[in-house]
Amino acid sequence: MLYDIRLKLRYDYDAAAGGGRHQVRVLPPTVSGVQRVIAASLSFAPAPSERSDFSDFFGNNVTSIAFRDVHDALDIRMSARVAVSRPEPGLDVSPDIRRLREELDAVRSLSPDTPHHFLAASDHAGIDAAITAYARSSAGNSAVSTAMDLCNRIYRDFTYDGEATTVQTRASDAFDLKRGVCQDFSHIMIAGLRGLGVPAGYVSGFLRTIPPRGKPRLEGADAMHAWVKVWCGRDTGWQEFDPTNGMRASNDHITVGHGRDYSDVAPIVGVLKTTGGQVGEQAVDVIPVVLEKA
Amino acid sequence: MAKGNHKKIRGRSHNLLEHYQPIDGVVDEMVDASGNPRPVWKDFIEALEELGPEKLAQRFARADQYLRDAGVYYRVYDKAGANEREWPLAHVPLLIEDQEWAAISAGLVQRAELFEETIADIYGPNRLVEKGILPPGLIAASPEYLRPVVGTRPASGHFLHFCAFELGRGPDGRWWVLGDRTQAPSGAGFALENRVATTRALSDIYGEMHVHRLAGFFRRFRDALNGMAKVSGGRVAILTPGPLNETYYEHAYIARYLGIMLLEGEDLTVSGGRLMVRTVSGLMPVSVLWRRLDAAFADPLELRPESQIGTPGLVEAIRMGAVSAVNALGSGLMETRAMSAFLPKISRELRNEGLLLPSVATWWCGRDADRDHVLANLDRMVIGPALSTRLAFEDDDSTRLGSALVAGERAELIARIERDGGGFVGQEAVTLSTTPVYVGGWLEPRPAALRVYLARTAEGWTVMPGGFARVGFSLDPTAIAMQRGGQAADVWVVSDRPVERETLLPQEHDTFTRTLPGSLPSRAAENLTWLGRYIERSEDTVRILRAYHVRLAEASDPDMPLLADIRDYLEPFGIDVETAIPPGLIGTLDSAVYSAGQIRDRFSPDGWLALKDLSKTIHQFATTVAPGDDATRAMTVILRKLAGFSGLLHENMYRFTGWRFLEIGRRLERGIQIARTLARLTRAAAPDGALDMMLEIGDSVMTHRRQYPVQAGRRTVIDLLVLDPLNPRSILFQLERLKAEIALLPAVGGEGHMSPAAKEILQLNTAIAIKEPSDMTAPALADLANEIGGLYNSLAKSYFG
Secondary structure (H helix, E strand, C coil): CEEEEEEEEEEEEEEEEECCEEEECCCCCCECCCEEEEEEEEEEECCCCEEEEEECCCCCEEEEEECCCEEEEEEEEEEEEEEECCCCCCCCCCCCHHHHHHHHHCCCCCCCCCHHHHCCCCCCCCCCHHHHHHHHCCCCCCHHHHHHHHHHHHHHHCEECCCCCCCCCCHHHHHHHCEECHHHHHHHHHHHHHHHCCCEEEEEEEECCCCCCCCCCCCCEECEEEEEEEECCCCCCEEEEECCCCEECCCCEEEEEEECCHHHHCCEEEECCCCCCEEEEEEEEEEECCCCCC | CCCCCHHHHCCCCCCCCCCCCCCCCCCECCECCCCCECHHHHHHHHHHHHHHHHHHHHHHHHHHHHHHHHCCEEEEEECCEEEEEECCEEEEEEEEEHHHHHHHHHHHHHHHHHHHHHHHHHCCCCHHHHCCCCCHHHHHHCCCCCHHHCCCCCCCCCCCCEEEEEEEECCCCCEEEEEEECCCCCCHHHHHHHHHHHHHHHHHHHHHCEECCCHHHHHHHHHHHHHHHHHHCCEEEEECCCCCCCCHHHHHHHHHHHCCEEECHHHEEEECCEEEEEECCEEEEEEEEEECCCHHHCCCCCCCCCCCCCCCCHHHHHHCCCCEEECCCCHHHHHCHHHHHHHHHHHHHHHCCCCCCCECCEEECCCHHHHHHHHHCHHHEEEEECCCCCCHHHCCCCCEEHHHCCHHHHHHHHHHHHHCHHHEEEEECCCCCEEEEEECCEEEEEEEEEEEEEEEECCEEEECCCCEEEECCCCCHHHHCHHHCCEEEEEEEEECCCCCCCCCCCCCCCCCCCCCCCCCEHHHHHHHHHHHHHHHHHHHHHHHHHHHHHHHHHCCCCCCHHHHHHHHHHHHHCCCCCCCCCHHHHHHHHHHHHHHHCCHHHCCHHHHHHHHHHHHHHHHHHHHCCCCHHHHHHHHHHHHHHHHHHHHHHHHCCCCHHHHHHHHHHHHHHHHHHHHHHHHHCCCCCCCCHHHHHHHHCCCHHHHHHHCCCCCCHHHHHHHHHHCCCCCCCHHHHHHHHHHHHHCCCCCCCCCCCCHHHHHHHHHHHHHHCCCHHHCCHHHHHHHHHHHHHHHHHHHHHHHC
């Protein structure tokens, strides 16, 4: 699938912010075997006094910006054309958890995509006895079936509720609430898998929403999304699951970032010197592109 | 056991060793297995015995007095919160013979080099992981493995520049490494203070024994830091988490001792990829940062986002090679307890040699064979978290002695290790050697651990010949942590030949350079200004209160108009005269202490002591003093102490930019206070006696009597307290001083241009200089107070932003 993606983030500050430095992670990368970025751009208003672009440890695109002058709002616009083409899942040959552990021990590397980075507890997705116990009833004959089952159970057992949690909410709190949004469901699934000894990470990105039959696509109505990647052994490698929708990641899932949890891929981090609060808005459009035949 | 035999041989009047009973099976530093003093201790003990108990007690009291005078403290955290504690010096130093020291040094230099190579591999090519020597899961799980700096080569070429190692001597007489400090080792400054205090007590003995000096170590490291900075053309700074840190005293002390800027995260900013310090002369580059805060807190953008003490963008500046961190961010990884389990193999692999000084035997339960060994030998083990960076004996919450577990705990721990082996390490339980402490006239053995410091210089690692010993409060070897009542002792490395006497002062042949002027950090300038303001505000308040209480004591009617007027005047400033020592006044002085506490590196120990004494006095008075006569006397005492403090600053502080801000703060506040009080007491409706009281508050009664052959009238009071340029209490005098000092501040907006504050003070000064007493009506005086106050805002905008 080919998409044109537009993202608009806006922050309004109660009191003018003096200076400030941010890191922005919103530009989709090319992910081998999953997606290819054809064009992408990122702009800011007001224009920052400093800007630099780099790749972080996990290979995410980071734009670092700094403002010297006082400003009372920040506008971020990203647009990109991305082609997504995920392979069809093949026959499940992934090992069970005990064998997965042996295969994991045999990976002698710390390169960013090795599973070792995704096994230990992290800030938002800490290993938690209650979540591990919940996940244990999904443990099956293979890593893939374990992950798929856990993904489906979270989809069934938890209620989508945009008001129940915040971006700071940790897996254990959302688990107790039994509600939350894509970020929370992903953290719960990650925490559960890690508790079982299965490496799991956080994927942030966009999801194309398909409007109801006969209705037009609403502008700006799409949203940023998050799902889970799971290491399913030496041969099967990383597989992605979406517990918010109870499905594997599809060609409607466009990746922006990978990390251990939300804090590795937060779209914007930064410190503002302001006395007041701030209000954020976001608008996302994921528009399928149909190329006219010549 | 033949211990105690020497008693009969040595027939001294006071035998210090009479009650000395080392523990069976434990090495004692002072006496050998037969109870006889080791050679290096012999002369030392004899010298102590010759002094006798009375003199010794006096001597040791002298050391304690020094530490109190110098204001040495550390912070302890307990249920009651964080408190400053006096430094617990164990007066008897630990003596080590210099040949033994040479072996320790060689072992530690080897260790530092091995650590450098290991850390460079972990953040670089990762060959140790690839070869199966280091488990990747262990590193990936460590909070000290900092992904944002993976792949970054330090600008200085090295990760480690300053390390400390914790050593203990085992029952076989060999030294073991108990713990490694590679993050931001503390205590080197305390080692210096221990030395100063101990030699205060034992100067003659110290002089006669050939004890290696410490100053050279610090001089070499300072030169190394300056050398690193010179290459990149920036400054050296020490980065502290701030005054609430447990070892802030030491940060300030080292900064003062070495003449290095002491900064907090908010003093720094990143601009154009460079790390800059905000100073009163604008942004200045910093290229070497000796950090005393843990790496995870150094940059909220890329490390712990909740950190309030970091500098956004610091990690990016480090990745760009614009600044060298001492030690590099991520170096704390080497403190991980499980790391010790891999060191012997790493040493073989990287350097093809064994460890000269072994670590305490350590097993990481993430490996099956290690786990089985730990479980089979649980009673000989200390079990703790694999990723902990705390020393086993400092970490009693999560670290357990296998033999001390009761049945249920034991089973639970075994189950946890079987479930999550990678989370645990077992370490052989060590018995520390004992060293003497002086208790009630006798020496008694106490367990001790030794902390030794190493610094990197252009010529390689240098070892501090000495260090600091932590000595147990009781015979319990876990009781040596300072947070739990342990003591600290000096360490004397003793030679049988004369040693080089070193100082920090430049030697004849050294070339000297003046440090660049004008690098006063903005935050320090702001704190100095406020210190000046708070001190002056306290003084002005105390003067008014004294004038009030004198009259109250004599008045038949406490509601007489003048007293009531003063009550009403002070009330909006939070000063309630009903209380002899109003909480508002105490608050002002506490604020002065707080401001001074933020800049202790710029403050002489005498000044600090004077201020602490002032604060102690006023807090004491608050509970004892009654209004009226009693309060009058109390105010006089406080005034005298305030004058003492101001005098210290005025007479002893070098006239550098920092002093100017302090002076500006004082003059500003005095101008404001005098103008405000005058506006009140010289207004048309002022009660009887107000003018006399004003003269008294303005400390100008005698001058007035001499200058004006008439009774105090509104005109003469205004003339003397507003317009007389020779009266140090007049407003014009404050304005003249302000004009002079502001003109000498660093240029703003280009050389030769007047700063906004300079323009304002020039206008104000000129306007007042040409006034007549009749112009200075009460409303005019109130406006003047506001205008002087406005100067602060201009200064803040130009210099503290």
